[in-house]
Amino acid sequence: MPPTSTPLPAGPRADQRDAVRVPRQLGLAALSILGARAGAVVEDPTTLSVYLFIPAGTAASWRTENTEALAGAESAPVPPRRRTEGPGPHWRVCPGDDGRVTDPATLEAALAEARIGFPLPDPQPVAGCPQCVDLDRLRARARRAGDLSLAVDCNVQLRTHRHATPTAR
Structure with a gap:
């Protein structure tokens, strides 16, 4: 059976980024709002979660409702480089060569907008x-x-x- 996660394939190492775990429905709505402003994003259908990668050190001060900040992205699944669909964790937005992350303030605003009607x-x-x-x-x-x-x-x-x-x- 192929591995479900590996070290981040490119860009920042795990100690150079944090992640935010968001319930799938809210995360996908926020991703739609973010559009091209989104950094790397993993969807994990087994936990009904979306993981958005943010700059290292951001998790310590993250206080957004119905989300969970993961310092050093310690619990975020990182699928193999080319896995862009399930089953299992897969990239919704690949990290690219620079390991793109989402700006935290932009992510908070997108989550707030996505939460309307929730x-x-x-x-x-x-x-x-x-x-x-x-x-x-x-x-x-x-x-x-x-x-x-x-x-x-x-x-x-x-x-x-x-x-x-x-x-x-």
Whole structure:
């Protein structure tokens, strides 16, 4: 079976770039907005994620909602140079000879524009409600695993279940 990832084929080494993991639908919408301004981009259908490469050091200050910054692109899949379609991780935008990265401010603006019309922000757990705490943890695990369906289910339950109220002693 051919490898699903290798060192970045050209341009900056892993320690010279970071990556941002974005849910697939949002990432592809942002990529459409970015157009030619997009640097290297990997789509991973197995995790329903898109990885956009950004300059090294950017991950430390990245705070964009519903995204995950990866310092040194430590967890970003890097497919073989010529893999531009699945199955598995593949290049949506190849890195080219210079290992192009996306400008972080431009990426944040594209994500904000793409987010218009997307679902409501995540509900926050109610203090003192053990079910809320459990649902919040499950939602976080689901997102890390790329199970966005389960993450949305957790949001629905967080919004609709009867919250436990602390008992007075």
